[in-house]
Structure formats: structure tokens, C-alpha cells
Amino acid sequence: MAAIETGLRQAEALNSKMNDLRERLEKYINLKHYTDNHKNVTPKGNAKLMRMCLIAGLSDTEKRTKDDLNMQMSSNSIHPTLFTVHNLNGILASLIKLRYHNLDINWEDNISKSKVVNAEIFRGFDILMKGNTLHDWLKVSTAASIKAGQIPFLNLNIGSYDGDINAYLDMNSKNVTNTQILVAGTTGSGKSNLLAVLMNEMRSLSVESNYPVNFLFFDYKGEFSDMANNDWLRHFEVDRSAILDPMVDPLPFTPFKNFVGKTQNEINLYSTELANALLSIDRATISANMSERLSSAIINAYKDTKGKPINFTQIIESYTELQPEKDREKTDSVKAVLSQLERSNLFSNEDRIDLIGNSFIVKMDKFPNDGPIGKAIVYFIVSKLNAIYENLPVQANDKEKVELRHFTIIDEAHYMLGFDNKPLRDLIAVGRNKGMSIILATQNMDAYKSKFFDFYANAQYPLIMKQQSINDSVLKDMYGVSGSELVEIKQAIAGLQKGELIIKNNDAILMGLGKKYKKIKVRHLI
Template sequence: MSIINFSNTRQMEGILDEISQVKELIESKINLSRTADREKRASLTTNKVMRICFIVGLSLTTERKEEDYKDIQLSATSARIVPSFFTMHDLSTLYSALLKLRYASLNIDWSQNAVLSRIIAAEMLRGRNYLLADNNLDSILYAVNNKVAMVKDIPALNLIIGNYGDVEMEATLDINSRDITNSQIIIAGATGSGKTNLLAVLMQQFRTLSSESQYPVNFLLFDYKGEFSDIQNNHWLSHFDVDRSCIIDPIEHPLPFTPFKDLTDRPINEINLYSSEMASALCSIDRVSASANMNNRLSEAIVEAYKKTEGAPITFNMMLEEYQAKMTDAGKDDSISSVLKQLVRANIFEEEDKASLIDDCYIIKMDGYPKDGPIAKAIVYFIISKLNNIYEQIEKQATNEDVVQIRHFSIIDEAHYMLDFDNRPLRNLIAVGRNKGLSIILATQNMSSFKSKGFDFYANAQYPLIMKQQTIDDKVIKDLYGVSGQELQEVRTAIAGLQKGELIIKDQMAFALGMGKKYKKINVTHLI
């Protein structure tokens, strides 16, 4: 008997709303009624709830009828159930057998994708109805369970972001195959080009493919415009298998970690080097015109602060106090003390780590600060610096014969504010984060923003995604696509003709063969 092919199974329209009550009910039973401090509540992924409902539905022996599924509406946007939904724990054969058993009395053509998709949705609804009735959920949750150890499997992150041109062929980004040199993604698109939706599609894809596995890909999103953290867009969060507990507003609460290194028991030379880096950073984030004496004074202040903590992480307030102690007139601010005072007043970081930066997902609400101001820049700069500190401590990511583990994506929208100065932590994370599974998605308005004197972000990105542009930079096109003359004009024309939700991407096959168009056009999936 042949096994049912579950690939490309479509979702039911509104399935997330249909199962939301089950999700809330289960979470109410597995979480304590009260939590301490900022402890996060356990939150089930939507895929997990869908699978629970599906399995419970299949377990019921009630008679199946055609009217159970024939009128079910499938997703208007052709949203699919991810393949791992069926392959996880190698249960696809069991699902196939159970479906054929339950529907044996009906003449089902299991090769018809629409029919199969509707039947799977019907089983989810059947399971949902059962779980919400009487005390059925309790009887399942509290049943004795003989756990079977499963082999850990790294998910393949082949992100489906849309279709190529007008062809019904999926456009995918292979993020973690062994032969992929890095997992960095950069996006250039003018206001209104569809950048926000593209970011959401990328997040939805890598979370859907990984969040239920032993190797979830978490993210940290710097939400400059406040769109993802807006309560009116709450429904967006379910796409990423998170809830509002992941949103942090530094105006209301400090970010739950310290940005500074723990240098306990480290040699003084290491503290001296780190103090110089921090001094340069503080001057850069507000474009401070600091004399050599001021810069040295700040480095010395940082060293003195570390001496007082015996190497434990310091604070901006300690830096300010030590800096002022070295000033001729502490009552008269210079440019450095002024920046430090702004950071102290803003109180944007805790004095110790109270959460894991890469073991959870976070959306940092940034729209309360001027985008080009020192506070917004300090938040991004020091968190990326913190990721570099974590990078130094964690083990290399897991690998198997096919793929490597990706642990974490840092996602910076409006990234041009962080690219116009020597951002050493960002450059370092991009250059060396790959072998620890830490990666970056940068989105900005203009393609030229990714070219700077100190670093070529295009050369270090696996996937440069170009959306509609206000100005088209020929030099960037030449460097990126290796074209000139007529080919350059073709790429220019393609970019100029892009509409909202469209992008072009390098065609790696054309590069390898040295023939054909050097780009492909993608229509991005509409998600939000």
C-alpha cells in the first residue's frame, strides 16, 4: 500500500483562529497562575497545537463522512503546512495508515492535494472539538506517557519566500546546507517596497521549520518603527510562534541583560583592550568629537570601573563617575560625559543578565527613541556586542551530513543607522559568527548603504535581496552582479520596474555557468 504524499499540503483558511482556544486551554494548564519577576510563561507553537489536534482527531474512531470536509475553505494565499509537521518523529507512515483506515468506507483519491488538505483540516477540527469538550484534555494531558528517546535532528532551513516571476515555482533561500558559505541576508528596499512583509516571511519560515525541533532558531528583532510590537498587529506574532511576552520596551523596563563583558579573573591587558573598544564605541554612537586626552580618559575610567568590580560587568553610571573624577571640572560637561549622562538617564540595560539573549526570541520596541540618536544606536550596538561576547563562550554549532545548526538571527530594520560608522561588533559577528550559528538580517532603504570604507556587507552576505529603490547605484550593481554595458542596463531596468512585494536576487547558476541573466525576480509571499 502506497504512503500518502503530504508535501504541499495546504492550510485551512483561519485554522489558527480555530485552534486558538485549545492553545489557550493547554497553556493555562501547563503554566503556573502567577510568575516571579520576569519569568516567561510557556507558550506552545501553533504547529504543535495543530499537530495535537490532528493526532487526537485521528485517534477517534467515529464514522467519517464526506460532509465533514468537502466545504472546508483552504488558505486564500495557498499557505502550506510545513513538511516537518508530518515527518517529525518519523510519524508520516503512521499518519498515512490511520487516514486510510479512518476513511476506508469512502472512495478517496489521496493524490488530490485539495482533498487531502481538507481531510487533514477536518481531523484537526475533530480533535479540537474533542479536546474542548468535557474533561477530555485533562484525560490526555495526565495520561501515563512512556517517553521514547528521539534522535536529535537539525532542521533544514530552506525558506520559501515566494514564487519566481509569474511562474508557479517556489522561490527558496537555502540557509544552512553544508555547502552554503554563510547565512547572512541583506535587504535593500525603499519605503513602501514591502520590506516589513519580507522580514515577516523570513521569520515565519525559519521559526516554522525549527521551533518544534531540538534546534530552534530564535531571533532578536530591533523594531525601529514599532510595527511588530504594536498591539494592533498582535496577530502577526502567531506567525513566529511567539506571544507578547517576547516584546520589550526599554522605556518601560530595562533590557534583561548587561551589555558589558564579565572580565573576572581576566588579565589586565584584556581589560585594557576592551576599555579601548568601549571608548571608541561610545564616541561613535553619537559622533562625539573627542580629543585624544578625552578618549584616553574614558578608557582609563572604564579600567578603573572594572577594578572596583574586580572584573564583574560594570555600568554606565560607574563609567560616568570614574570619568568625571578624572575631569578638571566635573561640573562642566564635555561631549563624552554628556553622552554617558544620556545613557544613565535612559536606564536601558539591567546590571546583570536576567535572561538568555539567544535561547529565547525578543522584539525590542525602538520607536520611542530618535532613530539616529545615541540611545537607539547604543541599544543596537551594545546588544550586538553582547552577542559577540556570547559567541566567544558557546560551543560550535551542531552539524550533520547535510546541514549545520543556526541558533539565532539578529534582525536590524533601518540598518543604515548602524552602518555609517565603524561598527566593529557588527562586522565581527558577520565575519565569524557562522561557525557558532549566529547570523544577521539587515534591512535598509538604499542599496548603497551596504558599501562602506571599512566593510563590504554585500561581499559577506549569502543573499542580497534588492527591492524597489528610490535611487539605483550603478557601482553597487556592477560589484554585486559582475555586469557592465547591456547587462548593467538590464539589471537597472529590472530594479526600476519592481513593484511592492517584488525583489531580484543573484542567479548563482548563471554566475557559475557564465551565461544567462545574472538575476531572478521573486514575488514575495503576502503574509502581513
């Protein structure tokens, strides 16, 4: 019964039953009274509860009938992790087939499969809700409890090598130096599907552990945030509440740093960095006096707020006060940039979401990719992530693995690489010991070697898909090749089909034997 875990839908009554089970479960795991420093624990999500019910249902040897499958289905999907977590898919699929061997089930039909799975979940629900059965099921060994709390091994299965050998990306073992992934592929190369596979793998392998990996994805094409592709979201264990659309509502956080309790020198350094960024974003041509005035305006705005986060309006007002009186009514290039950002109303004045503790998709397709608004959104969100990461403890680790907390995905990343993007560089540096991964995707590998930062030299996994052209010097630096080996790699790239990529063969490079690259066919997801 292959692929039982894919394309399944929920029965209409499923969510209400899981809520009832959650309430019962809370009574067992929470104390009756807590001190002021503690609060009740609420099991999040339905996947664990559904798996408990599924396993409990399948343990019942009672004969199944067609009446068990009489139910109304909803349009909501069951996430594949119901089966894939802990590698249970083979065992569960076999048990399902065993329990329904006496019925004529069309296992190729998703509705039929969905009804069978929902029926078993309902059966398990009824079992667990009787008497003290749930309490008995919660009795686990100490060894099992310890294992459940371990850091998950994020070995991402992205497809297969020649010969149908699974291709993995090791993201968090002690063997890898960092967790940065670069993707380069022209339009139609399969880049969006690859990004989806990477997100799906990271979420599926971690979401039910004590170390879930969350993400923030800049959706430049609008594919992942499109209502027409709503079903994609189930692959990443999110729903439409994860979509942030700055065209509809301001992003629910302030992008500016909080300097309450910090030194004046920290504000001064930040003001210079922010002033340079605001001008680089719009490629504004300004005098040294205007640049210095903008930095001073940012400092003065922070004086007015006593170190609390500022906003664009306050910067404009402070900047205007520093202008010669005769020029205050004029709009120079600095005020033009600031006014454009102010009118766009991109950000809130306070933090109302946890950017790290949850996953989000930022809808970017309504903004010109190379325009100041689109750049500002990415720049300031990355800057915000940096500020959050600065205050996080060092990532957890065990003897084999390190914790990975969060990953940032920037599609069409070349628009953010053409200027001195300090927050992006800092995010890569901070991520090495704070559990952060970054995935940059663009159309050509050349974009990653800018005059400001050599991104591909710092990446663990440069993944090359079909390119319109590629610079010889990039391949020479990346693979350490020349002559016939260089020609061979260029031909391999030219011959790539949609959904194929090449990756460095580090063993061959280290030993000086064999091909310096491997070809991978990415598994199809979206």
C-alpha cells in the same frame, strides 16, 4: 480543503486541556528521583501536544455530529506549524475532510474550521488521557527517534519565481558559505512583509526540533511590537512577553562585559573599543586627551568592580575623578554623551533573560533613528550577543547541514553602518562557526558598502527590492556586469512592484550564460 492551517483560533478550554496532558506526559518521561545534577524535563509549548491530540482524534472512526462543534472560542490563534511541520498539512487536511464528510461545514469560514480542528484535538485529548493510551502512543521506533533529533533543513520558502516555481533560500546546508541576508527596499516596497516571511520560515522549520532557531529583532518602525498587529506574533511562535520596550522598563541585562578571571590586557583593549564607540555613536568631537581619559575611566571602573560588569554611572564618576579639579563641575562632550545614556536608564545591572535561548523584539520607534540613544541600544545589544557567542561551542553539524542557533535582524540598518561598528563586524565573523545568522535591512543597497566594512561582499543573499536609486558600482561589484547587462539589471530593479525582489542567479554567473538575476514574488504574510 486548501489553507486549513491558516487563520485558526483556539477554543477557550484548549490551554487547560494541554496543561493536563503535559502533566500526564511528564509522569511518563521523567524519573521519580534525580541526582543533584539533573532535573525534570518539561515539554515546552502547546504545538506538539496539540498535534499529538489532533492525530489521535483523527484516528477515531466514530461518526462526527454537530454537537462536537458546540464550544466557545477565544481570540488566541493556533500557529500554522500545527499543520506544516513534517509536511503533514495535506494528510491532516484530507483526514479532517474525511471525518466530517457527513456534515455541512463551511470550509471558507475561519470560525467553522477552527471549531472542527479544536473538536478533533479535544477528541484526541480524551483518547490519550484514558488508561495507558498515552504510553502506547509514545512508543516510537529507534529510527523515528533519531530523525526527530536531526538538525532541521532550513530551506526558506520565501515566494515564487516566474511560472509559480517555489523560491527557496538555503540557509544551513554544506553548500552555503555563510548565512547573512541583506535586504534593500524603499518605503512601500514590501520590506516588512519579507522580514516577517524570513522569520516565519526559520521559526516554523525549526521550533519543534532539537535545534530551534531564535531571533532578536530591532523593530525601528514599531510595526511588529504594535498592539494593533498583535496577531503577527503567532507567525513567529512568540507572544507579547517577547516585546522589550526600553521606554517602559530597562532592558533586562547588562550590556557590559564580565572580566572576572580575565587578563588586564583584555580590559585595556575593551576600554579603547568602548570609548571609540561611545564617541562615534554621538559623533562627539573631542581631544586626544579626552579620549584617553575615557578609556582610563573605563579601566578604573572595572578595577572598582573587580572585573564585574560596570555601568554608565561608574564610568562618569571615574571620568570625573580623572579630570583636572577645576573642570570637574563642567559637562564636556564626553560627559554629555555618558549622562544622556545614564538618564535614559536603558539597561539593567544584571542579566535576567537568556538572549540566545529565547526570541525577542526590541521596540525602537520612540527613539530618533539617528540619535545616540537608538544607536546605543543596537550597539550594546549586538556587543552583548558577541560576548555570549564567544562562549558557545561550535555549531553542530551532520553530513548535510549545520546548526543555526540564532539570527539578529536590524531594520533601518544604515544608521548602524555609518561608523566603525566593530561589534557588528565581529558578530558576522563569529557567526560563521557558532550558528548565527544576521539580517540587515535598509532602504538602499549603497549603504552596505561603507568605508569601514563591505557588508554585501560578505553576504550570502543580497535581496534587492524597489529602490529610489542605485549606484552602478554596487551592481557591477555584486553581479560582475557592465554594458547592456548592467542596463538590464537596472531596468529590472526599476520595474519591481511591491513585494517583488531580485536575487543573484549564481548558476548563470558561474557559467557565464543567461540572466545574472532572478525575480521573486514574495509570498504575502502580514
